[in-house]
Amino acid sequence: MFKDIAFVDLAAQRERLGSRMQVAIQRVLDHGEFIMGPEVAQLEERLQSFCGARHAVTCSSGTDALYLALRALEIGRGDAVFVPSFTFSATGEAVVLAGATPIFVDVHADTFNIDCDSLNAAIKETISANRLTPRAIMSVDMFGQPADYTLIRQVATVHNLHLIADAAQSFGATWNGENVGTLGDVTTTSFYPAKPLGCYGDGGAVLTNDDSTADALRSLRVHGMGVDKFDNVTVGINGRLDTLQASILLEKLAIFEDELKLRDQVANSYSEQLEQIVECPQLAARATSSWAQYTVKVPNRDQLQESLRDLGIPTAVFYRKPMHLQGAYASYPQAPTDLVNSENLPDSVLSLPMHPYMDQEQQERIINAVKACTA
Numbered sequence: 570m571f572k573d574i575a576f577v578d579l580a581a582q583r584e585r586l587g588s589r590m591q592v593a594i595q596r597v598l599d600h601g602e603f604i605m606g607p608e609v610a611q612l613e614e615r616l617q618s619f620c621g622a623r624h625a626v627t628c629s630s631g632t633d634a635l636y637l638a639l640r641a642l643e644i645g646r647g648d649a650v651f652v653p654s655f656t657f658s659a660t661g662e663a664v665v666l667a668g669a670t671p672i673f674v675d676v677h678a679d680t681f682n683i684d685c686d687s688l689n690a691a692i693k694e695t696i697s698a699n700r701l702t703p704r705a706i707m708s709v710d711m712f713g714q715p716a717d718y719t720l721i722r723q724v725a726t727v728h729n730l731h732l733i734a735d736a737a738q739s740f741g742a743t744w745n746g747e748n749v750g751t752l753g754d755v756t757t758t759s760f761y762p763a764k765p766l767g768c769y770g771d772g773g774a775v776l777t778n779d780d781s782t783a784d785a786l787r788s789l790r791v792h793g794m795g796v797d798k799f800d801n802v803t804v805g806i807n808g809r810l811d812t813l814q815a816s817i818l819l820e821k822l823a824i825f826e827d828e829l830k831l832r833d834q835v836a837n838s839y840s841e842q843l844e845q846i847v848e849c850p851q852l853a854a855r856a857t858s859s860w861a862q863y864t865v866k867v868p869n870r871d872q873l874q875e876s877l878r879d880l881g882i883p884t885a886v887f888y889r890k891p892m893h894l895q896g897a898y899a900s901y902p903q904a905p906t907d908l909v910n911s912e913n914l915p916d917s918v919l920s921l922p923m924h925p926y927m928d929q930e931q932q933e934r935i936i937n938a939v940k941a942c943t944a
C-alpha cells in the first residue's frame with residue numbers, strides 16, 4: 570500500500586545521505602575531539618561562505634543563539650527589546666533570560682511577520698514612558714519567509730536600535746537578493762532536527778559581519794572565557810555545538826541548496842492546487858522562503874485538522890497562543906494598539922506536511938484530502 574505520509578521526513582533524507590553520514594560520524598568517534606573538534610571550525614567556515622556573513626559562531630541551540638546575541642550586544646537590565654508576539658516562545662524567552670524586557674508587537678496576517686506600524690507605535694510609547702531604554706528589534710522570519718528587512722532596517726536606523734534577526738526557520742532564504750545571515754546586525758538560527766537545516770540533536774549559530782560582536786559571542790559561549798575557559802572575563806554559558814553535530818551538519822549542508830529547490834517545488838505545487846480552496850501563504854515580491862512550514866489559513870481549522878488526521882495526513886498548528894497571552898509572558902508590555910492578528914491567527918493557521926522528499930503521489934494525496942475535507 571501507500572507509504573505513510575510524514576510531516577517532516579528525516580528518514581528519506583537519511584536514505585539519500587547513505588553511508589556518508591556514518592563515515593562522518595565515525596571520523597569524529599575515531600579522532601575523539603568531541604568538544605570544539607575540527608568539524609566545528611570547518612562548519613563555521615562553510616556557514617559563512619553559504620550566507621556571505623563574515624562570522625558564523627555555532628552554539629548549542631537556536632534559543633542559546635538568541636541569548637548569546639543579546640549578551641554580545643550588552644543588552645540587559647533596563648533595556649527594551651521589541652518582539653513579534655506570534656512566534657515560538659524562545660524569541661521572547663531569550664530576552665527575559667538576558668535580563669531585558671520584551672515588548673510584544675503585532676504581525677501581518679498575510680506574511681505572519683512583524684508589523685512595522687505596531688512596532689513604531691511600541692517604540693514611541695516606550696520612549697515617552699521613559700522607563701526602559703529601547704535597544705533592539707528582534708524580528709522573526711516566520712515559517713521561512715524573511716520579514717520586511719527594508720522597512721525594519723529603516724525603523725532600526727531612525728531609533729538607533731540593534732537589529733537581531735531570529736532566522737531559526739529561515740536559514741537559506743533571501744530578502745531583496747541578500748541572504749539570511751546578513752540581514753540583521755546579528756542573525757541567529759537553529760539546527761533543531763525539524764528546521765530546514767537540522768542536525769541530530771540541538772544546535773544553533775549566530776551570524777554577524779561585526780568583528781567585536783563575534784569575539785564577544787565566542788567568549789560568551791565558553792563561560793565568558795578570556796585566554797581560555799579558566800580565565801573568565803565575563804559571565805557566560807556552556808553554549809558550544811558538539812563536534813558530532815557539526816560533522817552531521819557538514820553532510821547536510823552539502824545537499825542543502827538542492828533541498829531548498831525541492832522545498833520550493835513542493836510549496837509551489839501546494840499553492841497552485843490549493844489557491845482556490847484555502848488561504849495559501851503569501852510570499853513578498855522581494856522574498857524567497859526556506860519553507861520551514863507551509864502554513865495555510867482556514868476558518869474551520871480544528872475540524873479540517875481532525876478530518877485530515879482521519880485520512881492519515883499529519884498537520885500541525887504553529888502557534889496556538891501568541892506570546893503576550895502566555896501565562897509566563899502576560900505581564901510584559903505590548904504595543905499600544907491591540908495585537909489583533911497575533912490573537913486571531915492561532916484560530917486559523919494549519920501547517921501541512923513539508924519536506925524536500927515528498928513525492929508527487931504523496932502530495933496529490935494531501936491536496937486531494939484537503940479538497941475533500943473542505944468541500
Ligand SMILES: *Cc1c(COP(=O)(O)O)cnc(C)c1O
Pocket residue numbers: 630631632633656657659660709735737738758759760761771772773
Ligand atoms: C525553533 C525556534 C527557536 C529556537 O530554536 P531551538 O534550537 O529549538 O532552541 C527560536 N525561534 C524560532 C522562531 C524558532 O522557530
